[in-house]
Amino acid sequence: MAQQEQRIGRYALLLALSEENDPIVMDQKNVKSCVGKVGTMDSQKIVAAIETAAKSNGLINGNVYREVHALYHAILEAIQGVTRGHLQLSGILRTVGLRFAVVRGAPYRNKEEGDWIAVALYGTIGAPIKGSEHESAGLGINHI
Amino acid sequence: MAQQEQRIGRYALLLALSEENDPIVMDQKNVKSCVGKVGTMDSQKIVAAIETAAKSNGLINGNVYREVHALYHAILEAIQGVTRGHLQLSGILRTVGLRFAVVRGAPYRNKEEGDWIAVALYGTIGAPIKGSEHESAGLGINHI
Amino acid sequence: MAQQEQRIGRYALLLALSEENDPIVMDQKNVKSCVGKVGTMDSQKIVAAIETAAKSNGLINGNVYREVHALYHAILEAIQGVTRGHLQLSGILRTVGLRFAVVRGAPYRNKEEGDWIAVALYGTIGAPIKGSEHESAGLGINHI
Amino acid sequence: MAQQEQRIGRYALLLALSEENDPIVMDQKNVKSCVGKVGTMDSQKIVAAIETAAKSNGLINGNVYREVHALYHAILEAIQGVTRGHLQLSGILRTVGLRFAVVRGAPYRNKEEGDWIAVALYGTIGAPIKGSEHESAGLGINHI
Amino acid sequence: MAQQEQRIGRYALLLALSEENDPIVMDQKNVKSCVGKVGTMDSQKIVAAIETAAKSNGLINGNVYREVHALYHAILEAIQGVTRGHLQLSGILRTVGLRFAVVRGAPYRNKEEGDWIAVALYGTIGAPIKGSEHESAGLGINHI
Amino acid sequence: MAQQEQRIGRYALLLALSEENDPIVMDQKNVKSCVGKVGTMDSQKIVAAIETAAKSNGLINGNVYREVHALYHAILEAIQGVTRGHLQLSGILRTVGLRFAVVRGAPYRNKEEGDWIAVALYGTIGAPIKGSEHESAGLGINHI
Numbered sequence: 001m002a003q004q005e006q007r008i009g010r011y012a013l014l015l016a017l018s019e020e021n022d023p024i025v026m027d028q029k030n031v032k033s034c035v036g037k038v039g040t041m042d043s044q045k046i047v048a049a050i051e052t053a054a055k056s057n058g059l060i061n062g063n064v065y066r067e068v069h070a071l072y073h074a075i076l077e078a079i080q081g082v083t084r085g086h087l088q089l090s091g092i093l094r095t096v097g098l099r100f101a102v103v104r105g106a107p108y109r110n111k112e113e114g115d116w117i118a119v120a121l122y123g124t125i126g127a128p129i130k131g132s133e134h135e136s137a138g139l140g141i142n143h144i
Numbered sequence: 145m146a147q148q149e150q151r152i153g154r155y156a157l158l159l160a161l162s163e164e165n166d167p168i169v170m171d172q173k174n175v176k177s178c179v180g181k182v183g184t185m186d187s188q189k190i191v192a193a194i195e196t197a198a199k200s201n202g203l204i205n206g207n208v209y210r211e212v213h214a215l216y217h218a219i220l221e222a223i224q225g226v227t228r229g230h231l232q233l234s235g236i237l238r239t240v241g242l243r244f245a246v247v248r249g250a251p252y253r254n255k256e257e258g259d260w261i262a263v264a265l266y267g268t269i270g271a272p273i274k275g276s277e278h279e280s281a282g283l284g285i286n287h288i
Numbered sequence: 289m290a291q292q293e294q295r296i297g298r299y300a301l302l303l304a305l306s307e308e309n310d311p312i313v314m315d316q317k318n319v320k321s322c323v324g325k326v327g328t329m330d331s332q333k334i335v336a337a338i339e340t341a342a343k344s345n346g347l348i349n350g351n352v353y354r355e356v357h358a359l360y361h362a363i364l365e366a367i368q369g370v371t372r373g374h375l376q377l378s379g380i381l382r383t384v385g386l387r388f389a390v391v392r393g394a395p396y397r398n399k400e401e402g403d404w405i406a407v408a409l410y411g412t413i414g415a416p417i418k419g420s421e422h423e424s425a426g427l428g429i430n431h432i
Numbered sequence: 433m434a435q436q437e438q439r440i441g442r443y444a445l446l447l448a449l450s451e452e453n454d455p456i457v458m459d460q461k462n463v464k465s466c467v468g469k470v471g472t473m474d475s476q477k478i479v480a481a482i483e484t485a486a487k488s489n490g491l492i493n494g495n496v497y498r499e500v501h502a503l504y505h506a507i508l509e510a511i512q513g514v515t516r517g518h519l520q521l522s523g524i525l526r527t528v529g530l531r532f533a534v535v536r537g538a539p540y541r542n543k544e545e546g547d548w549i550a551v552a553l554y555g556t557i558g559a560p561i562k563g564s565e566h567e568s569a570g571l572g573i574n575h576i
Numbered sequence: 577m578a579q580q581e582q583r584i585g586r587y588a589l590l591l592a593l594s595e596e597n598d599p600i601v602m603d604q605k606n607v608k609s610c611v612g613k614v615g616t617m618d619s620q621k622i623v624a625a626i627e628t629a630a631k632s633n634g635l636i637n638g639n640v641y642r643e644v645h646a647l648y649h650a651i652l653e654a655i656q657g658v659t660r661g662h663l664q665l666s667g668i669l670r671t672v673g674l675r676f677a678v679v680r681g682a683p684y685r686n687k688e689e690g691d692w693i694a695v696a697l698y699g700t701i702g703a704p705i706k707g708s709e710h711e712s713a714g715l716g717i718n719h720i
Numbered sequence: 721m722a723q724q725e726q727r728i729g730r731y732a733l734l735l736a737l738s739e740e741n742d743p744i745v746m747d748q749k750n751v752k753s754c755v756g757k758v759g760t761m762d763s764q765k766i767v768a769a770i771e772t773a774a775k776s777n778g779l780i781n782g783n784v785y786r787e788v789h790a791l792y793h794a795i796l797e798a799i800q801g802v803t804r805g806h807l808q809l810s811g812i813l814r815t816v817g818l819r820f821a822v823v824r825g826a827p828y829r830n831k832e833e834g835d836w837i838a839v840a841l842y843g844t845i846g847a848p849i850k851g852s853e854h855e856s857a858g859l860g861i862n863h864i
């Protein structure tokens with residue numbers, strides 16, 4: 001069945017992990033991508049920040065619900081990696097500082113598989129006190 | 145409070161994402177690390193494979209329960225990123241093929257913070273049919 | 289945005305709730321659907337039974353992973369309604385007897401929204417003793 | 433053991449699925465029932481709307497905690513079918529528009545089994561943008 | 577509303593915590609109770625052991641499903657305290673050694689509140705290696 | 721491996737269960753402990769109350785993140801016993817009145833195992849109406 005040609009999840013993770021003062025060399029063709037940052041105690045704001053970035057960068061068509069729906073579930077899956085079991089942030093007195101990346105591409109060799117979307121998150125999670133935090137990451141993938 | 149000097153989680157993720165035919169250039173000092181692979185429908189085997197690798201590579205002392213306990217919770221957190229909500233694999237007819245990395249280091253500038261351990265997972269999850277799978281990843285961090 | 293014209297989830301639920309000796313009158317055009325039954329203590333078998341029925345009735349193309357993936361997540365969502373919090377059946381000493389329905393159609397007026405799939409489950413859950421059970425239901429929806 | 437004579441869950445689901453312009457023909461004797469609607473981003477309001485309706489329609493005695501407790505857990509189970517894995521609505525930027533039905537009856541032939549209560553939910557869940565939503569449903573059952 | 581006169585949950589916990597060589601002095605009237613032990617990697621066996629003890633000690637009538645159902649949900653709630661987030665034991669390579677207590681009584685002053693049941697668990701959870709374990713506990717309460 | 725000499729979890733539970741008008745006789749040496757109370761519909765406040773008590777009573781060093789992190793995860797585990805499946809309180813219209821105890825000690829005979837921390841919770845959970853509540857408890861344990 002579907003053989004993978006491109007790893008959009010891996011590329012999204014590397015984008016999220018890359019930084020100006022510690023860049024990761026990557027070369028990925030034929031994908032659309034965007035990156036951004038969000039720091040919040042409110043998981044709603046993570047969803048909103050990623051949706052806004054993906055729409056304004058043309059990764060999804062915000063007027064087509066199936067694209068919004070595909071991205072939404074990919075975001076939720078990525079947040080679960082960050083929060084590990086419960087989605088709450090402020091509700092259990094924790095905050096996140098995350099870099100996110102969204103990648104849209106056609107990862108499978110068989111062209112019928114169409115486009116898929118990857119959402120990667122990397123940053124810190126911890127108490128709302130500077131430094132009382134450790135790293136965290138998540139990855140969500142969906143067909144779009 | 146605790147400022148981070150080293151990002152053991154980021155390093156573990158990069159180790160898990162690196163591959164012979166697509167290596168990621170990394171430079172990380174003063175940490176212990178190991179990598180391995182596990183393909184299974186049984187999440188128990190993911191736990192066992194990582195624990196065995198971490199013990200045999202000297203990342204944890206298998207005779208001290210607090211080290212085993214620290215690693216165990218880091219593994220569970222990483223698996224939650226891969227499984228996103230429910231730990232079951234075969235129980236809901238899915239299988240994983242994962243590359244894992246374990247990193248032990250002292251990520252905080254303040255030496256009282258001591259050692260921490262990071263477990264990163266990257267690979268595929270999907271139906272037990274070749275190609276019916278997509279990427280997945282997880283990261284767990286704990287003090288040790 | 290996307291206005292709904294057809295409610296494939298409602299139709300799937302009614303198909304799952306309908307029975308020979310207590311039929312529900314329904315009229316739904318332009319959808320593909322199938323129904324079936326599964327009784328098991330193993331949630332893996334619910335997934336397999338629905339996937340098999342959907343493929344053999346031509347609701348999804350089993351050779352295209354994006355269709356399998358769409359159905360898979362819809363099934364998982366429906367099972368969560370039945371199990372309410374934890375997916376385990378035998379693991380916590382319970383069993384199900386379910387009637388399932390799968391419906392594929394284009395629920396939104398805007399044709400760009402394309403096809404969506406609904407999985408409905410209705411039946412009983414309880415102890416593995418005849419009669420020690422109560423009703424249960426679930427619904428999963430996904431774009432395909 | 434307890435053979436079922438009445439299916440209060442099925443009846444509750446049909447009440448929740450029935451609508452003025454698409455009524456479902458049902459005939460159920462010897463049960464008490466009520467229906468209502470709730471649209472909200474706050475899951476607390478779903479609980480409150482159903483509890484209020486059940487009390488004011490005489491389905492439960494609001495002065496007896498065991499009745500309130502029985503209904504409460506049935507509501508939570510139904511909400512889990514709607515939210516599939518996490519109870520948050522606004523917390524993950526989603527909203528619901530639900531029709532609910534509560535049914536109280538004696539579903540088992542053995543009169544010692546006494547009264548049970550069913551809570552059914554049916555409607556839509558999605559982004560807080562008109563049309564960016566799909567169907568959702570849930571069913572909770574408890575002894576009372 | 578319902579004022580509590582008896583704390584069956586506290587009594588159940590004390591029974592589970594009491595031991596021959598470190599007994600806890602308790603005095604509780606007008607309740608039925610039983611205690612037992614279960615050591616397993618299979619959460620199904622915890623359920624079975626407690627159900628069997630409660631039936632054979634006359635705490636519930638095993639022929640009446642509403643009593644079985646009430647106990648079952650109390651057991652699940654107690655197990656969640658022990659497993660903290662996921663019910664799996666062997667599935668994530670862990671095992672438990674538990675002492676359990678079941679108490680049935682009428683905790684509320686208002687006699688209409690009737691009987692309630694408490695299930696308490698106390699013991700150890702950990703790796704399947706002697707000593708690689710720490711304490712764990714849980715409490716479930718239900719109306720019956 | 722690690723044999724237990726002291727049961728800090730049991731001691732924490734007994735402290736949480738003890739009350740002025742119904743004291744439990746206990747004798748525990750070589751541990752640090754504190755107790756307190758918190759009544760709230762906001763799980764964040766449970767975390768904050770316990771962290772504040774543990775810091776101000778010298779059970780943890782609030783300036784060392786590894787100690788804060790160890791306590792935080794123990795608190796979350798204990799809250800899971802109280803909330804059984806979902807952390808929300810006000811979000812699903814419920815409130816708690818809890819007595820908490822924190823105990824720090826060296827439970828294992830092998831001194832390399834070092835210090836561990838136990839968090840116990842006991843009290844009531846229920847609707848925000850006096851008396852519409854039942855007992856609840858939780859225990860979390862972590863190496864520190």
Ligand SMILES: [Mg+2]
Pocket residue numbers: 141142278357361
């Ligand atoms: Mg998937």
Ligand SMILES: [Mg+2]
Pocket residue numbers: 134285286789793
């Ligand atoms: Mg942590």
Ligand SMILES: [Mg+2]
Pocket residue numbers: 069073429430566
């Ligand atoms: Mg959806």
Ligand SMILES: [Mg+2]
Pocket residue numbers: 422573574645649
């Ligand atoms: Mg039930």
Ligand SMILES: [Mg+2]
Pocket residue numbers: 501505717718854
């Ligand atoms: Mg309750």
Ligand SMILES: [Mg+2]
Pocket residue numbers: 213217710861862
């Ligand atoms: Mg532990």
